[in-house]
Amino acid sequence: MTDFKADAAFEAGSAFAADWPLCQVRLQDDARFPWLILLPRVDGAVELNDLSREQRAALMEEMVRAGDLVRGLAEAAGRPIDKLNTAALGNVTRQLHVHVVGRRRDDGLWPDPIWGRPGAVRLSEDDLAALLRAIREA
16 A cells, blocks of 8 residues: 555545545545545555455445544534535546545535536635644544
């Protein structure tokens, strides 16, 4: 896992937050949603079945951890979420990844899916730095 590199699409739309035991954790650069992306650091992984049984179990634990973290970030911002969305799509970016996104009934896309929708609002430098710090300290 030492030579892991995130796909360029992730580099463009998200920021590195942390390395957990299995996954690189990235913060999606979209102020509309508390949104983490987990990228298992497994060479060539595209589908869940490209992971070993142990890696799949570790991914599930890290997904739950990310969900707790997304909820915490939303609470700290004074905007608790109504629903946690977790998805591994990969139609655009083949590299195996899992989105963990907090949704609110008053977000501009509710109840529709957010995937591939325009309108992302970039985080300010201060907000990005504060969120990355919170993720690293969690």
